[in-house]
Amino acid sequence: MDLALTYNPEIDGLDISLDGVDLRHEDTLLTAAMLSVLCDRTAQAHEVPAGVDRRGWWADTYAENPGDAFGSRLWLLAREKQLPEVVQRARRYFREALQWLVDDGLAKNLEVSGFIPRMGWLVVDVDVGLVGDSRRYRFEWSDARQVWRLAGENFAS
Numbered sequence: 001m002d003l004a005l006t007y008n009p010e011i012d013g014l015d016i017s018l019d020g021v022d023l024r025h026e027d028t029l030l031t032a033a034m035l036s037v038l039c040d041r042t043a044q045a046h047e048v049p050a051g052v053d054r055r056g057w058w059a060d061t062y063a064e065n066p067g068d069a070f071g072s073r074l075w076l077l078a079r080e081k082q083l084p085e086v087v088q089r090a091r092r093y094f095r096e097a098l099q100w101l102v103d104d105g106l107a108k109n110l111e112v113s114g115f116i117p118r119m120g121w122l123v124v125d126v127d128v129g130l131v132g133d134s135r136r137y138r139f140e141w142s143d144a145r146q147v148w149r150l151a152g153e154n155f156a157s
Helices: 030-038 059-063 084-105
Strands: 005-008 013-016 109-115 122-129 133-142 148-154
Touching: 005 030, 013 030, 030 122, 030 133, 030 148, 084 109, 084 122, 084 148
Parallel strands: none
Antiparallel strands: 005 013, 109 122, 122 133, 133 148
């Protein structure tokens, strides 16, 4: 069970969910998926110029399994042009950020697709295969707002 977080458009970010005066909790993968995708993963040394902050989570240094890293490298795409290669990188970064769900046995598989619906937007759909079920998440990038956001959960194809 996790503390529930929701996307708050007023702050363009995640916010703690309340149930009256209590903290809301949830037992789905939504909060885990949002944190995995929307938090910054450390960039590889060759991905940023020398002296530029590689971001990431400080506790990755102490991961039980060497190479485990939290978050995603989607932040590296913020200044990219809308090209098919960028859509492919976004798909790869989503898969990388959520692969732990499969590795830890919480999901059977991941399906990740992406497309550019119009100028300045990138959409990535993630289908997390569970035993006898699945969860679908749609994430959108807006050039104008410079932010990824969860646009839908369990939406129809």
